[in-house]
Amino acid sequence: xxxxxxxxxxxxxxxxxxxxxxxxxxxxxxxxxxxxxxxxxxxxxxxxxxxxxxxxxxxxxxxxxxxxxxxxxxxxxxxxxxxxxxxxxxxxxxxxxxxxxxxxxxxxxxxxxxxxxxxxxxxxxxxxxxxxxxxxxxxxxxxxxxxxxxxxxxxxxxxxxxxxxxxxxxxxxxxxxxxxxxxxxxxxxxxxxxxxxxxxxxxxxxxxxxxxxxxxxxxxxxxxxxxxxxxxxxxxxxxxxxxxxxxxxxxxxxxxxxxxxxxxxxxxxxxxxxxxxxxxxxxxxxxxxxxxxxxxxxxxxxxxxxxxxxxxxxxxxxxxxxxxxxxxxxxxxxxxxxxxxxxxxxxxxxxxxxxxxxxxxxxxxxxxxxxxxxxxxxxxxxxxxxxxxxxxxxxxxxxxxxxxxxxxxxxxxxxxxxxxxxx
Amino acid sequence: xxxxxxxxxxxxxxxxxxxxxxxxxxxxxxxxxxxxxxxxxxxxxxxxxxxxxxxxxxxxxxxxxxxxxxxxxxxxxxxxxxxxxxxxxxxxxxxx
Numbered sequence: 001x002x003x004x005x006x007x008x009x010x011x012x013x014x015x016x017x018x019x020x021x022x023x024x025x026x027x028x029x030x031x032x033x034x035x036x037x038x039x040x041x042x043x044x045x046x047x048x049x050x051x052x053x054x055x056x057x058x059x060x061x062x063x064x065x066x067x068x069x070x071x072x073x074x075x076x077x078x079x080x081x082x083x084x085x086x087x088x089x090x091x092x093x094x095x096x097x098x099x100x101x102x103x104x105x106x107x108x109x110x111x112x113x114x115x116x117x118x119x120x121x122x123x124x125x126x127x128x129x130x131x132x133x134x135x136x137x138x139x140x141x142x143x144x145x146x147x148x149x150x151x152x153x154x155x156x157x158x159x160x161x162x163x164x165x166x167x168x169x170x171x172x173x174x175x176x177x178x179x180x181x182x183x184x185x186x187x188x189x190x191x192x193x194x195x196x197x198x199x200x201x202x203x204x205x206x207x208x209x210x211x212x213x214x215x216x217x218x219x220x221x222x223x224x225x226x227x228x229x230x231x232x233x234x235x236x237x238x239x240x241x242x243x244x245x246x247x248x249x250x251x252x253x254x255x256x257x258x259x260x261x262x263x264x265x266x267x268x269x270x271x272x273x274x275x276x277x278x279x280x281x282x283x284x285x286x287x288x289x290x291x292x293x294x295x296x297x298x299x300x301x302x303x304x305x306x307x308x309x310x311x312x313x314x315x316x317x318x319x320x321x322x323x324x325x326x327x328x329x330x331x332x333x334x335x336x337x338x339x340x341x342x343x344x345x346x347x348x349x350x351x352x353x354x355x356x357x358x359x360x361x362x363x364x365x366x367x368x369x370x371x372x373x374x375x376x377x378x379x380x381x382x383x384x385x386x387x388x389x390x391x392x393x394x395x396x397x398x399x400x401x402x403x404x405x406x407x408x409x410x411x412x413x414x415x416x417x418x419x420x421x422x423x
Numbered sequence: 424x425x426x427x428x429x430x431x432x433x434x435x436x437x438x439x440x441x442x443x444x445x446x447x448x449x450x451x452x453x454x455x456x457x458x459x460x461x462x463x464x465x466x467x468x469x470x471x472x473x474x475x476x477x478x479x480x481x482x483x484x485x486x487x488x489x490x491x492x493x494x495x496x497x498x499x500x501x502x503x504x505x506x507x508x509x510x511x512x513x514x515x516x517x518x519x
Contacts, residue, residue, distance in 0.1 A: 048452075329456045336452035344446055352446065355502065357453035359495050373495045375450070375502025390502030394494075406494055412466045413457055419464035420455055 038062030041316025041331035042131030048339035078199030088422035132282025148256035176271030190223040195362040281318035301378035322384035361410030369406030448510035476516035
């Protein structure tokens with residue numbers, strides 16, 4: 001089945017991108033790349049492809065008209081920021097000459113090289129980039145299903161869930177127990193649960209100081225741990241308690257109707273419960289066959305091409321990127337690297353080994369920021385590995401002025417990355 | 424003197440290769456996560472596009488050695504060799 005003109009118009013796809021014959025590049029006309037997913041990874045990649053080569057016709061498939069960013073959404077939950085500050089449209093992406101198809105991709109025919117959309121339309125491609133982000137692994141935590149997420153929000157995909165958690169905190173009486181359940185690795189945004197704990201603690205300290213925050217963790221160690229714990233001891237003593245795996249922190253089931261979290265050591269009935277559940281690559285990854293048994297997608301560290309399906313690249317949170325964390329910065333960095341590699345592959349070239357960077361800021365309080373940075377390169381074993389001697393976290397003994405500077409730089413980073421990707 | 428000339432020729436050839444290729448040199452694509460490439464973005468973090476090559480090489484080396492204090496650049500610069508720094512600086516200097 002080909003895309004009919006009617007279907008194309010229905011999608012808002014302008015006629016140029018979808019209907020070119022194969023193999024386009026050998027005829028000296030544009031080759032076609034379809035990018036599925038319009039988050040930090042997908043939107044970055046679509047724009048980078050246009051920049052690298054105007055001869056590549058790029059279609060971005062994204063179901064939502066508005067993107068709601070996860071970085072800084074913990075500040076929304078903590079009452080420090082409006083959700084509107086997190087929201088971006090695809091107007092500028094479209095203005096770059098990228099065809100933005102408002103649709104859900106449901107399947108991929110890797111043999112015929114086409115993406116099937118929910119309405120049955122097909123988009124042919126020479127190379128496909130999947131940037132589906134995460135999905136919640138419903139059922140992995142007994143009792144935590146989609147209805148339960150209304151009672152005990154995960155708020156791990158920003159938007160309505162973010163506002164739901166914020167409203168529950170606002171509605172809670174002073175003196176209530178707030179519980180966060182943090183998952184085992186790997187998951188989106190490794191420092192995220194701890195930044196969230198910090199900013200909820202900040203909200204409670206300033207608005208509801210008799211309350212308590214308990215973080216039940218399925219791990220014994222986490223990102224920027226020493227920095228977070230030192231800041232918690234300084235800023236939120238007696239308010240925020242972290243319970244690691246080895247002290248019974250792993251939540252084994254939840255009971256949504258009573259907002260109860262069950263561990264091997266006891267039951268915690270919360271007034272507000274934020275369950276950050278186990279995750280996997282976004283839904284399309286399974287359907288396409290690019291996810292392995294872990295639920296995530298193994299990739300080549302030079303090109304981000306799937307190790308399971310040819311001509312399909314996977315970037316961002318869905319990918320198994322070795323030492324690189326699942327962060328917006330990493331997604332953007334991978335997207336640009338992948339775009340350059342795809343452009344090189346489309347002209348018959350061999351992409352050279354990349355180096356990638358990640359920088360992640362976390363807020364412990366509005367004027368207290370900390371960071372982790374890393375530099376990565378393909379290792380002989382075919383993984384993205386840390387470049388030895390590089391990277392690391394903010395100094396443990398830094399003065400408050402440095403923390404304030406990092407909080408300011410965190411905001412500057414968000415403005416820059418969202419401006420680069422959506423502006 | 425001879426070494427400087429050889430280095431300069433090396434840089435020129437790297438720069439020419441970088442301009443001709445679709446691919447920026449290793450590491451360069453990641454910078455715009457913090458250093459805005461778009462002129463529409465206002466940030467205290469400096470733009471690298473069109474930056475003087477020698478100034479960028481000096482900055483990266485000083486961050487790497489600890490001679491210049493950084494918040495994150497001291498940690499990031501340690502991940503790059505002299506050759507990589509030269510290639511990145513030449514590529515950014517050549518960008519408009």
